[in-house]
Amino acid sequence: MTYDFDTVIDRRGTNSQKWLKYAGRDVLPLWVADMDFRAPPEVVAALQAHLDHGVFGYAQPLPSTIEAVLAALHARHGWKIDPAWLVWLPGLVVGLNVTVRAFVQPGEAVLCNTPVYPPFMTAPAHQGRSVTTVPLALDTAARRWEIDWEALESAVRPQTRLFFLCNPHNPIARVFCRDELARLAEFCLRHHLLLCSDEIHCDLILDQLPHVPTGTLGGEIARHTITLIAPSKTYNLPGLGTSLAIIPDPELRTRFVRASNGIVAEVNCLGYTACEAAYRHGEPWREALLAYLRGNRDFLLDHVERELPGLRVEAPIEATYLAWINIAALGLKDPVVYFEHHGVGLSDGRHFGANSGAYLRLNFGCPRATLAEALVRMKRAVAAVGPRRD
């Protein structure tokens, strides 16, 4: 079966956060991380059958839904999971917040690398806990973002309780390798830190790189790890609010569930339906999506290199549909507003912990024609900045 990622679907007037932000303006939204593609046809069909039935009562994860999730994790990442380890959540960010609430006491702190997906920093703040951020280091010769181990060691305090990992990483789009993850596990165990591993992008790896779930590293670390996953990014279902925490240790799991009791909503019935159909039937669609995203990534990188002086993607985009673009050379005070003014809506690097005016994040999960039009507009925008200042 072939899948159509090329047709531009009009999302205006469909209650899309991504498009509503610029309602009434000619701005192409390439910001928040959802894609402008229809979900896999099998998912749409399963939801349609549910809609035709017309009853939307409380639901629960069926054995067949659990089986579909476990089979996909095993087939793709070699991870054998006991169904008892699963805790269903109405969103992955909920999982970040519950983890902080359950395991970090007031006065204690969360540690994470930056740049990073903003809720890694806002979750501790929401729960009244503090966060210590350590910048990732860019090895410009190797064109690779690295964990700065020395800086990480010196950032740990007696009150540090938890490390938030994003793998594959949003926004730098790296897939951390086994050695780095093993070193991180050793670091967490030595400092008695719980490891919370957000692996929401694990099925969106564009290069031939294995995703190593932190929970498969062996030894002690699985008993100190909470892994968060979801079908939402891969199959473009984020509005259906269906995510999972995988917690092998029963005591951690009990504490996690206790911290969410009464305040975290159950997953909705349509979310379960979509989740099962996606994991059970969505593999051909996912493979086609990855091929399309690879094409978009290469198109984007080529364009940045040849047509957008002053913009740099400093390291390969190994995973996700997000590009982290250094725009410091343009010397813009407010780059988001500047590019919006030229018809493209991007994410501000500052929200990810970058310096003001230094980075933008671009979402290339859209038809090639939309990306091409955005790049034409960005070229015009760059030309209007004037001579380069780097």
Ligand SMILES: Cc1ncc(COP(=O)(O)O)c(C=O)c1O
């Ligand atoms: C790393 C990461 N975690 C979590 C989320 C969002 O998860 P949810 O919508 O399930 O809260 C995103 C969305 O972009 C993400 O990139």
